[in-house]
Amino acid sequence: MKILKKLLNYFLQGLLLTAPIAITVYIIYWVFEYVDTLIKFDIPGLGLLIVVVSITLLGYFTSTFVGNIIVSFGERMVNKIPFLKTIIHSIKDMMNAFVGKKKKFNEPVRVLIYKETGIERIGFLTRKDLGFLNIPNTKVAVYFPDSFGFTGRVFIVDSQYVTPLPITSAEAMKFIISGGVIEADN
Numbered sequence: 001m002k003i004l005k006k007l008l009n010y011f012l013q014g015l016l017l018t019a020p021i022a023i024t025v026y027i028i029y030w031v032f033e034y035v036d037t038l039i040k041f042d043i044p045g046l047g048l049l050i051v052v053v054s055i056t057l058l059g060y061f062t063s064t065f066v067g068n069i070i071v072s073f074g075e076r077m078v079n080k081i082p083f084l085k086t087i088i089h090s091i092k093d094m095m096n097a098f099v100g101k102k103k104k105f106n107e108p109v110r111v112l113i114y115k116e117t118g119i120e121r122i123g124f125l126t127r128k129d130l131g132f133l134n135i136p137n138t139k140v141a142v143y144f145p146d147s148f149g150f151t152g153r154v155f156i157v158d159s160q161y162v163t164p165l166p167i168t169s170a171e172a173m174k175f176i177i178s179g180g181v182i183e184a185d186n
Contacts, residue, residue, distance in 0.1 A: 028051065028055075031051055031054075032051045035047045035054075105124040105126070105173070106124070107124060107125040108124055108164070108165040108167055108168070108172030109124065109163060109164055110165055111142055111144075111161055111162050112163075113161075122144075122165065122172055122176055123142040123143055123144040123152075123155075123176075124142065124172070125140060125141070125142055125164075126141045126143045127140060128140050139156050139157065140156070140157060140158075140162060142162065145176050145177065147176060147178070147179040
């Protein structure tokens with residue numbers, strides 16, 4: 001019985017991780033396909049252009065006064081549905097971390113993982129103060145994105161093993177996501 005409970009817990013954790021990404025990708029794909037059926041012109045890429053322009057216009061509209069009122073109302077409705085609230089807020093937090101006004105992944109770092117072998121990982125310093133977790137101030141939080149994906153993990157590491165990198169966040173992310181194949185821009 002405990003094994004079943006653990007497996008269910010792992011499944012739900014995996015679902016919480018993949019659902020926001022899958023739902024976003026599916027919605028964009030569905031909109032793209034739908035727009036393509038409405039277009040009577042046979043111009044390659046026109047559907048994609050319309051979707052990109054529409055998303056940009058939606059972003060502009062939500063930044064206006066009226067848009068903010070509508071978004072606030074929508075968020076209040078979403079907050080009343082527990083599972084949907086978790087998914088929507090996960091998507092929103094992750095998108096804001098990468099492209100929002102308060103970008104969270106703006107300090108690329110190199111972290112010594114295994115001192116004996118000199119193995120290091122590239123990640124992003126996400127928190128310097130972990131006092132709210134009762135963790136000593138010598139430790140920091142570092143997010144390590146996975147290569148060839150949009151997942152990653154947060155590790156608490158001693159700050160003595162963390163070295164800032166002299167590259168932009170975008171360069172670090174390209175390097176990590178590509179598995180180290182793409183060179184940083186010069």
